[in-house]
Amino acid sequence: MNTVILFALGVLSLLVVFLIIAFLALSRQVGVLFERITPVGAMINNNGPELGETPAPMTLTSLNQGMVTLGGAQEKSTLVLFVAPSCPICKVLLPVISGLQRQEQSWLHVVLASDGDEPAQRELIAQHKLDNIPYVLSQQLGLNYRVAKLPFSVLMDEDGTIVSKGLINSREQLESLFNAKESGFSSLQDFSEKNTVSVSH
Known part of the structure; x- marks a missing residue:
C-alpha cells in the first residue's frame, strides 16, 4: 500500500514539475508574441535635425x-x-x-x-x-x-x-x-x- 502511495506521489510530483515548466515556457512565448504584435511606428533614425530642434525656415x-x-x-x-x-x-x-x-x-x-x-x-x-x-x-x-x-x-x-x-x-x-x-x-x-x-x- 505504501508503495502505491509513494508511486502516486512521485507521479504527481512529476506532473507538477512538468506544469511549472510548461507555464514558464508559455509565459515566455506570450512575451515574444507581445513584442511581435506591438504596433510599429515610423522607423526613427538619426538623420537630419534632432527631435526637439527648430530648423531655420x-x-x-x-x-x-x-x-x-x-x-x-x-x-x-x-x-x-x-x-x-x-x-x-x-x-x-x-x-x-x-x-x-x-x-x-x-x-x-x-x-x-x-x-x-x-x-x-x-x-x-x-x-x-x-x-x-x-x-x-x-x-x-x-x-x-x-x-x-x-x-x-x-x-x-x-x-x-x-x-x-x-x-x-x-x-x-x-x-x-x-x-x-x-x-x-x-x-x-x-x-x-x-x-x-x-x-x-
Whole structure:
C-alpha cells in the first residue's frame, strides 16, 4: 500500500514539475508574441535635425501651389514627406497622403518634397492628382534633413519644432507621427520602451 502511495506521489510530483515548466515556457512565448504584435511606428533614425530642434525656415517655390515656407511659426503643424517618382512605396502612400490632407486639414499642412527631373515630378503630380498638396523640388532641403532613404517624413508643430520623424511604409506609420505629437513620445518604440521600464520597476 505504501508503495502505491509513494508511486502516486512521485507521479504527481512529476506532473507538477512538468506544469511549472510548461507555464514558464508559455509565459515566455506570450512575451515574444507581445513584442511581435506591438504596433510599429515610423522607423526613427538619426538623420537630419534632432527631435526637439527648430530648423531655420526655408521658403521654396512649389511646382503647383506657389511659394511654400517650411519651418518657423505657422498656423498649423507641417508634415513634410520626401518622395520620388522612382520610389514604389511612395506611389502607394500618395493616395493615403491625399486622404490625410483632407481629413486632418484643420490642424495639419502637408508638403511633398523631392529633387531631380522636373518633368518626372510633374508627371507624378498629374498621375496621382496632387494639385492640392504643395510639391517642392529642392536638393538643399533634402541635404538639410540628410534624407538617405525614401519615403522619409518630418512632422513640425506650429512653432516649427520637429516633434517626430522617420521612414514611412504605411498609413499606420504615418499616423504614428501624429500620435507622437499628441502623446509627447517621439515614437511608438519610445513609448513601448518607457512603459516596459516602468512596468519592470
